[in-house]
Amino acid sequence: MADETLDASGLNCPLPILKTKKALSKMDTGKILDVISTDAGSVKDIDAFCNQTGNKLISTVEKDNKYVFTIEKA
Template sequence: MADETLDASGLNCPLPILKTKKALSKMDAGKILDVISTDAGSVKDIEAFCNQTGNKLISTTEDGGKYIFTIERVV
């Protein structure tokens, strides 16, 4: 289960990334954040974001146009 959930539905690039960053920065290492997005571009972008920032993308799931990213705050 996620510790926090961020609903970024309806928002477009780069807002899902910016809001993810903000949400993660308020969390402690090891905590899990679920991000919900309707922006198809965020599939690649969340992955790139995690690659660059060292946070761990645990899973990506799609459910009828909604993407759910589960991210572990690492640093």
């Protein structure tokens, strides 16, 4: 179960990443953030973002043209 949820539906590159960064910066290490996005480009971008920032991408789930990314704050 996520500690925080960010709904970035309807937003296009780079807003989902920028909003994810902002949301994570307010959270403590080990907390879980769910990001909801409709931007297909964010599938690769969230992965790259986590890869570069050390945050852990726990899962990516696609459902009804929406993507839910579960990220653990590093």
